[in-house]
Amino acid sequence: MLDEPRSGRLASWGNALLAGLVSPDEAAHRIADDDAVHRVEGLPGESSPVGLTLALGRLRALGAVGLRVALPVPGHPLGLCGPPDFNARALESEEAVLTVGAGLGLVPDVYEAGPEGGSGPDVHVEVVWHCLPVREGPPADVPSLGEAERELAEALREATEALSSLDVAGSGPVAQAALEAYRARAEAGRQVLAPGYPPRAVRVLELAQRVGALVDIARQAGGDGEHGGAVSASEIAARAEALRPVERTARRAQVAAYNAAVEERERRG
Known part of the structure; x- marks a missing residue:
């Protein structure tokens, strides 16, 4: 993501x-x-x-x-x-x-x-x-923007805790490269959404992308491919289990943000 x-x-x-x-x-x-x-x-x-x-x-x-x-x-x-x-x-x-x-x-x-x-x-x-x-x-x-924003705040905490508990927070050259790429893109002042979207949608999408970045970094940490630094089947399973609901929440929020222009127009009639 x-x-x-x-x-x-x-x-x-x-x-x-x-x-x-x-x-x-x-x-x-x-x-x-x-x-x-x-x-x-x-x-x-x-x-x-x-x-x-x-x-x-x-x-x-x-x-x-x-x-x-x-x-x-x-x-x-x-x-x-x-x-x-x-x-x-x-x-x-x-x-x-x-x-x-x-x-x-x-x-x-x-x-x-x-x-x-x-x-x-x-x-x-x-x-x-x-x-x-x-x-x-x-x-x-697909949640509402309000629901997505609330879910994301909790997901961000869960993602941070998951990375810390699995000892993969920012570890390994692949994870570091991914994190730097994300930071560079975020700092480039890119236009997250086109004109016509409510400010809340921009905020939700930016946070969803941040959570998605953390999920990707956790999967890649350690440089060993999809399962990062995990070296045993139990560690791979634990990482996947911890990240699955966080990634799901981030995807739901992305869809809510991209769809917000249509939802806003329909509410206004």
Whole structure:
């Protein structure tokens, strides 16, 4: 969770575009970020994949008035509302965007080319968003911003305690590198959400990303891959058990924050 989900960028800047707060070109630029190319395939009325600018315009013409995020994992279909085919694809990618008003959803496939272990400009990234029918309905297990903020405060305490009790707080070169990368990004003054989001959503998303960073650092601490410095099956199990509810809370809060623009608009009628 150290990386911002592409579905979050698409929903955030897509919502700003639909609200008339940014231009189509700016929205497309912000969504793509450092990726080389984004295309959308399967859009009704389009026989081949199209770029983001055209795709967002087409979604608006098809009735989309907002975009929501889903960040599901096996056993937790967070933000999804069906049908099964779409849910299965979203679970495979662990993220998706659902339109409000158009009955369509978008799931990304990410293709990378470049030297093994490369990053930044050395890696060419292309993203293809697959457009599929979705049900219109309440998304699964998404809290309100207020609920998310309260849950996050407790989760942050739990994450800190878990790292300390497992003796992995900031240990190992991988954990240190991850922590420095997170701090550098946070200090760069990046725009967490597009225009049109309430300040509370920005606050909740920043805290959710901080908690997610702690979870990633705990998993990587010690430099031994997914299970960090754990050297026994019992230690691996203890770490996973301690971090699972914290990571779940952080994902729920991220979805609440990204969806806040739609929820705010619906409350106002």
